[in-house]
Amino acid sequence: MEFEIEKKLCLLSFAVFPENREVHRTMLMYWWIGEGFIPVEGAGESVREALQVFTDKKLVEPVQERRKVAPSSYKMNPFVHSSVIHLSQKIGLFDIYHEQKRPSMRQSGLGKVCLVEGSSAQLEAKAKKMQSPDQIETVLNVSERYPGFAFKWFSEFITKPLQKSVFKSLRVFYLGRWERTQKRIIEVPNPEIMKYLTFMTNLRLVSFQGISTIRKLNRSICKLHKLIVLDLRECSDLTQLPEKIESLHSLVYLDMTGCYMLEYIPMRLASLNNLEVLKGFVVSDTAYEGVACTMRLLKRLKKLRKLSIEIHRDDLGVHQLMEDLVMLKALTSLKVTWRKNLNTVRAGKPDDFKKIESLPDQLKKLSLQRFPHEQLPTWIHPHKLLHLKKLHIGGGRLLKGFGALPEKATECSVEALRLTSLPRLRIGWIEVKKLYFPNLTFLEKYDCPKISLTPCDGNGIWRSDQDDQ
Incomplete structure (x- = not known):
């Protein structure tokens, strides 16, 4: 009862996860941003502060890993977890667990829907059985491998242009997995995703993490002008992003970690002026010159704080790379991975580059x-x-x-x-x-x-x- 409303909601959000399961801080940050539980500006600090408060009060436990300098995952013991479930049901936040029954999918009083294993076999999975889809604020995949049916809840409105406003409540569409492990493979027909995204114009968070069947994002996602977080981690089949990606002008977090099939990043990505975190940026081979975003164009992203790069060229060494990156005055974290062996003749030698005296x-x-x-x-x-x-x-x-x-x-x-x-x-x-x-x-x-x-x-x-x- 000491917490302000936002911290209460952050704590009660642990109700959707199985007891004693590890939840990574990044997942919580993305989700809480989408829900509006924490502000976009300084979100990382807000998450750390909230988790530290919960830790100090013995409500969550940091997962200690010897290979980690500091904990990045947290879990909740069974006693606290059962209390959190009870409180979240009492206020209508989440409605998953019921006495002596397996977890089931229900729309809560506050418009939250959690997909669980076997959801697709429930009556509520059918579009005609889902009550008030216009009031759904959140769709979160807890344990379902085939969550494509969730799109069908909105299908009856697709052919009614005057009814597009029914999507005004939907802010979080977390269809991918939340776990860090890759044990749960998720499959959704790619055309289904693109067909319905066009109408979800008030989304703040879209997560397709670990969905193996997504091959490309087409222009339909560019209608999401309020999108803050686009989470594409471990989309192993993804090869293409939309050319008009600059339409996502509210985007702050773009995470493409583990999208190893991406051929290139569209040039217009450099126009995302609010982008602060960019992971999985591809420096493509010369075959995509003229359409691919380059390191030199990245200098336009004045707010960029975190950047991870995959280099698919054999002529780009660390020296040329840093000549462009030293212009990113807000950059605090940089990861670079070379996917090809360097051609040292073409790339030049260290002594050939005298412009850089030190790291920023x-x-x-x-x-x-x-x-x-x-x-x-x-x-x-x-x-x-x-x-x-x-x-x-x-x-x-x-x-x-x-x-x-x-x-x-x-x-x-x-x-x-x-x-x-x-x-x-x-x-x-x-x-x-x-x-x-x-x-x-x-x-x-x-x-x-x-x-x-x-x-x-x-x-x-x-x-x-x-x-x-």
């Missing part, structure tokens, strides 16, 4: 996967990393070192260092901790046979807080 001061997290060079450019040498807090270099079969060994400890600010699959990197623990990274509090070392004498455990993890115990 505001950049706090940097991940370089399948790093293609033998040496780090000088502006990533530890003595230049005066503001970076987290560094991950992985899959670099050529990388040999971190630059010249300093005579005394650098002023490097990196606290969390991950080194994975670097077979040629030769260095000792004394050099890592005492000279290169003196502020280190966390180290992950995996498949790096020439990094010697580290105090890492059997899983390749070292943490300073446990080292002192």
Whole structure:
């Protein structure tokens, strides 16, 4: 009773998940933004603050993982969970669980519908049996593998142009999976999705995470002018985005992580002026020049805070890449993955690029996967990393070192260092901790046979807080 209404709703939202199941913070953030439980501006901080309050009051438990610097998933114990279910039913927020019965799909008094396993066999799955579809605010897939029937609830209005206003209540369409694991494969006929999205013009959140049958998003999704979050994670068959994607002018979060079949990103994406988080951006091969968005165009996204990039070219090294990215003055987190082996003749050598002296001061997290060079450019040498807090270099079969060994400890600010699959990197623990990274509090070392004498455990993890115990 101490909480304001928004925090009450955030806590009661745990009622839809099975007890003791881990829920990731990103999923909660996307969902709570769509519902309006937290503001769009500063959403990440709002989620962390709410979860910390719940943790302090023993209402949720952070999931401790040794490989994580800090917890990113949370769960609720059975006693609290049963109380939350009772309270959510009492106020009409969610209506899933009933005494001595399996979870079932019902529209709650506040317009929330949760799809559960076997929903498609219920009478309510039929369009004529779903009462008041115009009052549905949220459709959330809890455990259903074939959720396509949810579109049919609105089918009777498709042929009635004057009735399009019935969709005014629908703000959250979370059809994909919420779990981080890939055990639940979800299938929805691609034409069904595109047919009905056109009419859901008040949506704030669309999630198709893990739906394997989506091959392309066509122009129908461009009608969603109020859309804030578009979650396409793990849509493994997705090959194409709509060319007129700039119509999504309210979009703040675009997550395409794991969409490895994407051929290119449309050029007009660079016109999404409100975009703050862009994950899974594809730097396509030269075959798509003239239609694909380039790194140079990305400089227009002045609000971009987090960016992850997939490079599908053999002539784009870390040097050319950063020449464009240093212009993103709001960028705090960057992940780059090279999907092709670099053609060093075409890409040039580190000494060929003199423009960059250091990483941008505001950049706090940097991940370089399948790093293609033998040496780090000088502006990533530890003595230049005066503001970076987290560094991950992985899959670099050529990388040999971190630059010249300093005579005394650098002023490097990196606290969390991950080194994975670097077979040629030769260095000792004394050099890592005492000279290169003196502020280190966390180290992950995996498949790096020439990094010697580290105090890492059997899983390749070292943490300073446990080292002192």
